[in-house]
Amino acid sequence: MSKIIEIYTDGACSGNPGAGGWGALLHWNGHEKELSGGEIETTNNRMEMMAVIKALETLKKTSCVKIYTDSKYVLQGATEWLEGWKARGWKTAGKKPVKNQDLWQRIDSLVQIHDVKFYWVKGHNGHPENERADALATGAIPK
Numbered sequence: 001m002s003k004i005i006e007i008y009t010d011g012a013c014s015g016n017p018g019a020g021g022w023g024a025l026l027h028w029n030g031h032e033k034e035l036s037g038g039e040i041e042t043t044n045n046r047m048e049m050m051a052v053i054k055a056l057e058t059l060k061k062t063s064c065v066k067i068y069t070d071s072k073y074v075l076q077g078a079t080e081w082l083e084g085w086k087a088r089g090w091k092t093a094g095k096k097p098v099k100n101q102d103l104w105q106r107i108d109s110l111v112q113i114h115d116v117k118f119y120w121v122k123g124h125n126g127h128p129e130n131e132r133a134d135a136l137a138t139g140a141i142p143k
Contacts, residue, residue: 003028007055008068010123010133011047014141020047023136024055025129033058034132036140047137048074049103056110064115070123070130078118082108 005028013020021038035054039047048071056065069075082104085091090098090105098104110116121130 003061004064004066005059006066006068006129007052008121008129008133009048009051009055009074010070010130010137011044011049011051012134012137012141013042013044013047017041017043019142020044021137021140021142022047022051022054023133023138023140024051025133025136026055026058027129028063034136036136038140038142040142045071045073046100046103049077049100049107051133051137052078053103053106053110056107056114056116059114062114066117066119068119068121068130070121070134072120075118075120077104078107078111078116 005026008025011020011022019038019040020042021036023036026033035058037054048069052067052074085098085104090101092098121127123130
């Protein structure tokens with residue numbers, strides 16, 4: 001795992017639920033790639049998760065990855081809650097089904113492939129890469 005890839009992700013929704021978009025900005029070895037997409041009926045949390053999933057799915061080799069997100073849901077889900085959910089058969093501590101289980105399972109499988117660290121950044125606070133990820137996400141919301 002030689003290269004470090006920095007990924008900035010964001011999700012956006014017009015209504016929640018409603019039409020949504022996701023965006024990701026990847027940086028590695030002086031290179032940059034933008035990714036985005038959208039769905040007609042979704043939630044903000046699902047779009048935040050899709051940004052992470054789509055960015056990790058584009059990686060061709062096992063990599064050391066730093067993911068920067070303004071979503072505490074994504075950060076805490078990936079770093080605090082995921083292992084417990086799996087141990088309880090995809091149930092919360094309150095024995096309810098985990099919301100967005102399909103996407104959490106995709107994230108779980110992808111973080112097994114790569115050495116992934118998650119970092120939180122304050123959204124809409126002038127952080128240049130986060131602002132770009134936000135612009136990609138809002139620009140991808142289906143009209």
